[in-house]
Amino acid sequence: MTWLSPERLWLLLGVAALAVAYVIAQRRRSKYAVRFTNLKLLDRVAPKRPGWRRHLPTGAFLAMLGLLVVGFAQPQAEVRVPRERATVLVAVDVSRSMLATDVAPDRLSAAKDAARIFVEDLPEQFNVGLVGFAGQASVFVPPGTDRAQLGTGIDRLADGSAGQAGTAIGDAIASALEQIRSVDSAAEEDVPPARVIVLSDGANTSGQDPAEAARLATELGVPVDTISFGTPSGTIGGGQEVPVDGETLRSVADATGGRYFEAANTEELQNAYADIGSSVGYQTEVRDISARFIGIGLGLALLAALASMFWFARLP
Numbered sequence: 079m080t081w082l083s084p085e086r087l088w089l090l091l092g093v094a095a096l097a098v099a100y101v102i103a104q105r106r107r108s109k110y111a112v113r114f115t116n117l118k119l120l121d122r123v124a125p126k127r128p129g130w131r132r133h134l135p136t137g138a139f140l141a142m143l144g145l146l147v148v149g150f151a152q153p154q155a156e157v158r159v160p161r162e163r164a165t166v167l168v169a170v171d172v173s174r175s176m177l178a179t180d181v182a183p184d185r186l187s188a189a190k191d192a193a194r195i196f197v198e199d200l201p202e203q204f205n206v207g208l209v210g211f212a213g214q215a216s217v218f219v220p221p222g223t224d225r226a227q228l229g230t231g232i233d234r235l236a237d238g239s240a241g242q243a244g245t246a247i248g249d250a251i252a253s254a255l256e257q258i259r260s261v262d263s264a265a266e267e268d269v270p271p272a273r274v275i276v277l278s279d280g281a282n283t284s285g286q287d288p289a290e291a292a293r294l295a296t297e298l299g300v301p302v303d304t305i306s307f308g309t310p311s312g313t314i315g316g317g318q319e320v321p322v323d324g325e326t327l328r329s330v331a332d333a334t335g336g337r338y339f340e341a342a343n344t345e346e347l348q349n350a351y352a353d354i355g356s357s358v359g360y361q362t363e364v365r366d367i368s369a370r371f372i373g374i375g376l377g378l379a380l381l382a383a384l385a386s387m388f389w390f391a392r393l394p
Contacts, residue, residue, distance in 0.1 A: 080364070082152035089147045097140050104133075131389050138382035145375030149368040157365045163270035165221050165261050166200065166358055167254035168193055169209040171278035171307075172235050173245050175320035178279070178312035181343055185308050188344045189277055190232050196351040197228055200358075205270075207257050210235050213244030213284045215253040221261050246285030247278055247326055251302060255294055272300045273358045275351075276330070279308040281323045288326055292333040301336035303354050304328070309342045 081087070170193060176186035197206050207221035208231045219231035254274040259265050261272075274295065282288050295302050306324025313319050324340060331338035339350035 079367075080154045082154060082366070084151060086151040087147065089150070090144060093140060093143045093147060096143070100136055100140075131385070135382040135386040135390075138378045138385065142375045142378040142382065145371045145378065149371035149375065152366060152368050153371065154364050155367050156362050157367070158362055161271040163205070163262065163265075164201075164203070164358075165205040165207070165258050165270050165272040166197075167207045167209060167221060167257055167272070167274045168197065169211060169215070169250040169254055169274065169276045170235055171212070171245060171247075171250075171276075171280070172210045173212040173278075173280070174243060174314060175245075175279055175308075175312070177314050178308060178320050180309040180312040181307070181347075185279055185312070186235065188347060189307060190235055192344065192347045192351050193232050193277075194229060195348060196355055197225065197232075199352075199355055205261050207254070208232060208235075209250050209253050209257070211246050211250035211253075214246050215249040215285070217253055217257060221257050244284035245278060245280045245282055247276060247282040247330070248288040248291040249285035250276060251288065251291035251295060251330065252286060255291070255298060255300060258300060259298070269298050269300065272298075273336075273354075274300060274302045275305070275354060275358075276302060276327065277305040277307055277347075278327060279306065279312070279320065279322045281326045288330050289333065292330045295334045300334070302330050302334040303336040303339070303358075304331045305339045305341055305347065305350050307341050307347055 170186075170189055172186060176189065177184050179185075181188045193208075200206060202223060202225075205221040205223060206219075206225075206228055207217065208219040208228060210216050210218050218234060219228050222228075251274060254276075258272045258274075259269060261270055292302065304324075304327035306322055306327050308320075308322035310321040311319075312321060322340075322342075324338070328338045330336070337354070339346075339353070341347035341350050
């Protein structure tokens, strides 16, 4: 934390002086009470003493003054804020191997559920789009802020819904980049802050070379985060083995400055999405946070007033 006007913090000495003066005054009052030796008469005159309650309004009042002084000094701190025009493209493998049941109920269903949670947790102003891919890539939902439309698009993801058999990772990345460059009228020349997230269970088997797509992503300054989803023991109908293969995904992430994740179950997949969501589309800015201290201080002032009115029928 930094301060625009640190010299104003010297006013805290005044708050400390008030606290010391209050303690001295309370000790003097205690000494006077001890001099009143007729304790039976004292109990009749003042049978109910406020005890610790009498200190609460003063304590809240002093804390309020301290917080207001801190706010007056104009504190600043680094704050994560969503980037303007931030765009996220989620590409999900819908090839036949995604029907493997090594992840309950199957890889594709688990991937869809995790994608829903991920996009729901993103800020509302983010543009989010959806690409499905098998032997070719198809844009299910162009980037936008309509989360209901995105949810419908995720529901439509199904085995083979993106064309013929195969796994076109390179095409999926290229399609996502094309959508990013068309998100608004300025995107062609001024690419918005963006990220592509690719989830698949296998290597590239059709379409363009993922390395070419990765080079284009690097030129545009768009990191590609990748998630390898499944286990080495996955099988589909007839006992056909479909082990997970994440080497292509790892190389794409490394080449573009993205991150590579391996998820063998639903929990690991959700954790991977959570890690991505914690950084995607944000930037760190130094901002004035004095309002936080002033707001808490005003709350303490209200507490002091209520306590004093309730217990002593007067304002502090």
